[in-house]
Amino acid sequence: MSLRSILSSSDSEERWVNRIGQYFEKEVAIHNVPVSVFNVPKAISAFKPQAYTPQVIAFGPYHHMQPELYQMEKYKLAAIKSSLRPEQILNFQEIMIDKMKELEPVIRACYHKYLDHDGDALAWIVAIDGLFLLDILRGYGQVKYSQRKNLTRDAVLCRDVMVLENQIPVILLKEIRKNLQLNSVHDADDLELFLMLRGFCQIHSPLKLARMSNLSPYTSCLHLLDLMYHLIVNHQATPTRPQEQVLGLEKTDGQADEEKHQSEKEANDLILNVGEIVEMGMRLGIGKKVLKPIKVIQEMPWDKISNLLGIEMANEHDNDNHPIVEEITIPSVSHLSKFAGVKFSHTIGGIGDMKFIQEEATLYLPIITLNANSEVVLRNLVAYEVALSDSTGKLAQYVDFMSGIVDTSEDAQSFREKGIIKGDLTNEEIADLFNGMNRLSGKARNKTVDEINEYYNKRPMVKGYNFIKKRVFASWRILTLFSTILLLLLFLLNCFCEVYGCPQFFGRSS
Incomplete structure (x- = not known):
């Protein structure tokens, strides 16, 4: 019995060889980019696999090309075009795709699983899905409690947004916003993006969240799920008691x-x-x-x-x-x-x-x-x-x-x-x-x-x-x-x- 390969064909193997040779030095230079999007081990997903995979829409390279999810691609493109200015649509290749291709080593470094996509495909996947996620997050930045009901229109998508394998790293969302000049001159740390992410977490978290001051620095989150996780575990009114390990002869x-x-x-x-x-x-x-x-x-x-x-x-x-x-x-x-x-x-x-x-x-x-x-x-x-x-x-x-x-x-x-x-x-x-x-x-x-x-x-x-x-x-x-x-x-x-x-x-x- 032959072992399964991460590569789907001989063409993929050739791309892999070319990519390793072309980006070897660049990969070494980006060692400070942490892996943040993990694939869920079967030992965890075996009990309810559907809870760890997107059911309606894919975000990022792990599930983007799956046939059952690709039918939402037109919906993504329509939402993205409605949020862009005409000149941005006309020059999308230059202002977005070409710059995302320059970040290919960074993109690959963010994902735990090997990505069997070439540079062009990877740039388009991240650009489309990143822009669509930003479109969903729009409006969560200054959300008030009285506005929660107005956000239920995205409920069907919010389930898939929180899937671990569906995360878009914040470092890539920042680059997308910078390429489209969505952040202001005084927004050097992308505070607006953080407020949108936290607003989403505030609405959809099952547990109460910590205050913004409890995260230092507040922009250090890796992706949406990472932010919600740290806001949950850092929300505490009393000092943490040390956890005990099982010891002795019990x-x-x-x-x-x-x-x-x-x-x-x-x-x-x-x-x-x-x-x-x-x-x-x-x-x-x-x-x-x-x-x-x-x-x-x-x-x-x-x-x-x-x-x-x-x-x-x-x-x-x-x-x-x-x-x-x-x-x-x-x-x-x-x-x-x-x-x-x-x-x-x-x-x-x-x-x-x-x-x-x-x-x-x-x-x-x-x-x-x-x-x-x-x-x-x-x-x-x-x-x-x-x-x-x-x-x-x-x-x-x-x-x-x-x-x-x-x-x-x-x-x-x-x-x-x-x-x-x-x-x-x-x-x-x-x-x-x-x-x-x-x-x-x-x-x-x-x-x-x-x-x-x-x-x-x-x-x-x-x-x-x-x-x-x-x-x-x-x-x-x-x-x-x-x-x-x-x-x-x-x-x-x-x-x-x-x-x-x-x-x-x-x-x-x-």
Whole structure:
């Protein structure tokens, strides 16, 4: 089997050789241009790939040439022409394309993935998509809260604007504005562009943002998603508490999962044995009075009982091809409330202000607004954070926390009533959103999770439940062994009766 190549043809290989030779020295000279537009790894996108790819329109070279998205090209060109002056349209090649071609090494340096486009195609892609993005951003610069409804016309495009692989680097947007002389003489730092980008983030961010003064310098953002990410993680009312790493000799997630699967297997073996015992008893002609208790055991709703005990029963219809979503270990909202008396309240701060105060038995969480595009925004923000080599992982930890604590629509409703969750999504949609998020924060966990688990496990009702669960789990092996021995004895007895007959014992005729 031949390995897949980043190049699509021999012509592409020739272009690659020529490009490497032509731009080798220039590429070395632009080492200070950071890679900012990453392609999402399959390990992340496998759980919901459509959330990481544009569905309507492409921005940038990664998806520009895809047939299902290219039908929007006429729409882009029409919007761009309406925003340009006639002389700019006539001289577009000279004032835009030729200058963008000079920036080809810079353009390529911004993108993590190899770009199989020649210089002309790359210049046109960046120019068209960059201008179209600027057209969308126009009007967000001085946006007021009362004007939000007027911006909903772009809602269908805003989803794709926030996709990680769809980002247009700010350094290229600045060059486009400079080529068209859109920035004023006093706008040396492109403050107007930053205000447009921040205005967009203000409208579409699911979490509250930091003030402009918290970003220093404010124009250092790499692209729109990068700006929203840093505005979110830097919004904090209290100093950041150090995150704790998993240390010591405690059980790893893999060991805990192995023990859980072993318990599930033993429980399933027991139930299968009970079923076969009933069937064997019927063959032997054992009276209904003797079999009635066994039938009752067999017909009990073991799936509901197992859920109550924290056991997941095996499902023959489960598809092993689908990846299993992993969550952090933390009780749900309803369990914390019912069994531990934990209360919930919203905080005016950001994700760094999430905290649990044991004296008040209260969990404080930032306000999150969830609408139609919020899941795509959250997923791509976390994917971008994972791609950054110097990130603290704060956003991934917050999303993992919400995914672990919100299990059902009742949990979502509880948070909605406390003002923690806002937005247009239904409670069921909120629960589905968080239940579909796979854990991305790794072994690192914040102190809040440890404090909640410690407080919860010390409650009398929870301690009693854990004691019973432990005893039940311990009894599975004994019950399974006993049922296996009983089944073997009945099988031998059945074989004996098939040959010799046992009417004197079971009232069967030979």
